[in-house]
Amino acid sequence: xxxxxxxxxxxxxxxxxxxxxxxxxxxxxxxxxxxxxxxxxxxxxxxxxxxxxxxxxxxxxxxxxxxxxxxxxxxxxxxxxxxxxxxxxxxxxxxxxxxxxxxxxxxxxxxxxxxxxxxxxxxxxxxxxxxxxxxxxxxxxxxxxxxxxxxxxxxxxxxxxxxxxxxxxxxxxxxxxxxxxxxxxxxxxxxxxx
Amino acid sequence: xxxxxxxxxxxxxxxxxxxxxxxxxxxxxxxxxxxxxxxxxxxxxxxxxxxxxxxxxxxxxxxxxxxxxxxxxxxxxxxxxxxxxxxxxxxxxxxxxxxxxxxxxxxxxxxxxxxxxxxxxxxxxxxxxxxxxxxxxxxxxxxxxxxxxxxxxxxxxxxxxxxxxxxxxxxxxxxxxxxxxxxxxxxxxxxxxxxxxxxxxxxxxxxxxxxxxxxxxxxxxxxxxxxxxxxxxxxxxxxxxxxxxxxxxxxxxxxxxxxxxxxxxxxxxxxxxxxxxxxxxxxxxxxxxxxxxxxxxxxxxxxxxxxxxxxxxx
Numbered sequence: 001x002x003x004x005x006x007x008x009x010x011x012x013x014x015x016x017x018x019x020x021x022x023x024x025x026x027x028x029x030x031x032x033x034x035x036x037x038x039x040x041x042x043x044x045x046x047x048x049x050x051x052x053x054x055x056x057x058x059x060x061x062x063x064x065x066x067x068x069x070x071x072x073x074x075x076x077x078x079x080x081x082x083x084x085x086x087x088x089x090x091x092x093x094x095x096x097x098x099x100x101x102x103x104x105x106x107x108x109x110x111x112x113x114x115x116x117x118x119x120x121x122x123x124x125x126x127x128x129x130x131x132x133x134x135x136x137x138x139x140x141x142x143x144x145x146x147x148x149x150x151x152x153x154x155x156x157x158x159x160x161x162x163x164x165x166x167x168x169x170x171x172x173x174x175x176x177x178x179x180x181x182x183x184x185x186x187x188x189x190x191x192x193x194x
Numbered sequence: 195x196x197x198x199x200x201x202x203x204x205x206x207x208x209x210x211x212x213x214x215x216x217x218x219x220x221x222x223x224x225x226x227x228x229x230x231x232x233x234x235x236x237x238x239x240x241x242x243x244x245x246x247x248x249x250x251x252x253x254x255x256x257x258x259x260x261x262x263x264x265x266x267x268x269x270x271x272x273x274x275x276x277x278x279x280x281x282x283x284x285x286x287x288x289x290x291x292x293x294x295x296x297x298x299x300x301x302x303x304x305x306x307x308x309x310x311x312x313x314x315x316x317x318x319x320x321x322x323x324x325x326x327x328x329x330x331x332x333x334x335x336x337x338x339x340x341x342x343x344x345x346x347x348x349x350x351x352x353x354x355x356x357x358x359x360x361x362x363x364x365x366x367x368x369x370x371x372x373x374x375x376x377x378x379x380x381x382x383x384x385x386x387x388x389x390x391x392x393x394x395x396x397x398x399x400x401x402x403x404x405x406x407x408x409x410x411x412x413x414x415x416x417x418x419x420x421x422x423x424x425x426x427x428x429x430x431x432x433x434x435x436x437x438x439x440x441x442x443x444x445x446x447x448x449x450x451x452x453x454x455x456x457x458x459x460x461x462x463x464x465x466x467x468x469x470x471x472x473x474x475x476x477x478x479x480x481x482x483x484x485x486x487x488x489x490x491x492x493x494x495x496x497x498x499x500x501x502x503x504x505x506x507x508x
Contacts, residue, residue: 098440133259
């Protein structure tokens with residue numbers, strides 16, 4: 001009787017383990033945004049003769065990659081608009097005001113993917129980009145996606161650039177002034193597998 | 195970039211539109227009583243502000259997404275609705291004051307809706323310089339609203355009472371300049387249509403009252419309609435709150451500008467009260483102008499120090 005019970009328990013545990021491993025093999029890999037090795041920066045034309053550069057110092061996000069079925073991959077990014085940094089304190093304060101980012105009313109800039117497809121060398125991700133209270137569909141071409149193992153951690157990296165018009169997102173046209181309407185957003189990020 | 199000519203044009207448009215609408219409505223349908231002129235002034239104020247803001251290419255959004263939008267689309271029309279009902283009958287005075295008080299308490303909540311101040315896990319309210327305004331602003335607003343209304347009734351029918359809407363218009367324009375100099379252009383620009391509308395409606399009310407001199411005092415339209423005082427107080431408060439909460443207008447300066455029109459009470463003590471009305475009016479305006487001038491000069495000094503180098507203005 002005892003032998004029969006032991007065999008039954010062994011079979012149950014083994015079966016569960018096989019089922020669990022089978023489930024994991026098909027699941028997407030979850031990654032957390034690595035703030036230390038990532039950056040979200042931007043540049044915009046100044047007087048149409050040069051570029052002004054800036055970055056957002058506080059960003060969070062997560063993404064899941066399904067290598068077998070890339071259409072099931074998802075990407076999310078949350079940029080804290082208050083952390084804007086152009087290397088000039090007075091200008092940063094000005095950018096936080098309602099004529100620009102209005103960070104007290106719209107504290108974050110968000111991207112949430114709605115569809116993903118694999119392309120050569122990365123992914124083409126379409127999603128909802130919300131800035132200044134306005135949401136628009138934006139397509140990002142993410143280059144990269146190769147996973148490496150470093151220091152016992154599995155890491156994946158992506159890079160992308162996207163050009164956005166501030167006026168499309170409800171920024172006050174009269175406040176655009178000497179800084180060009182179009183801004184180029186440059187995202188370089190690494191994700192650490194959970 | 196700021197365009198002073200555009201702001202002056204918006205102010206002129208608001209003043210002309212509000213004065214024309216008020217005069218046209220009161221002249222076309224001459225009624226004996228105060229109810230119809232009061233409604234006409236409310237509509238004139240509404241159209242004046244709307245067209246002035248349209249001149250500034252203001253973006254109307256529904257539902258409103260920011261504090262300034264909520265001030266212009268929800269708070270000021272709400273004030274107009276209360277004034278329209280209040281003007282229907284003198285029996286509604288108590289109801290009107292209850293409604294005004296409720297609105298005064300609700301305004302900070304409406305203007306800050308959806309912002310970090312009211313978001314769970316957002317900025318802790320008590321650590322903000324805004325705490326004073328958020329927790330107590332409704333009471334100073336209701337208090338100054340009542341005091342200015344009371345003062346306009348004390349001097350009803352005389353030129354002295356005109357100093358109240360003039361003071362409110364002056365304070366609104368100074369609030370706009372201060373908000374702009376603190377870096378929030380659009381918020382400050384909205385003060386020009388509001389200030390222009392106050393001036394335009396008062397001119398219309400003065401003309402209407404002057405033409406109705408032969409009527410008994412009970413039926414004669416008010417020289418300073420309560421709707422003008424209400425729109426002035428609420429508009430001024432709203433602009434200052436938006437400038438403080440979303441822009442960088444210091445709380446102390448905002449408080450000085452908000453309370454400056456109350457200096458009209460200054461000459462109400464015995465020695466000056468019974469002097470020539472024009473002298474009393476002049477003293478009132480000087481008392482109001484002094485703190486406003488100091489507030490604008492401080493705002494300009496701060497602008498020169500922090501913002502002007504950024505804009506290449508100096």
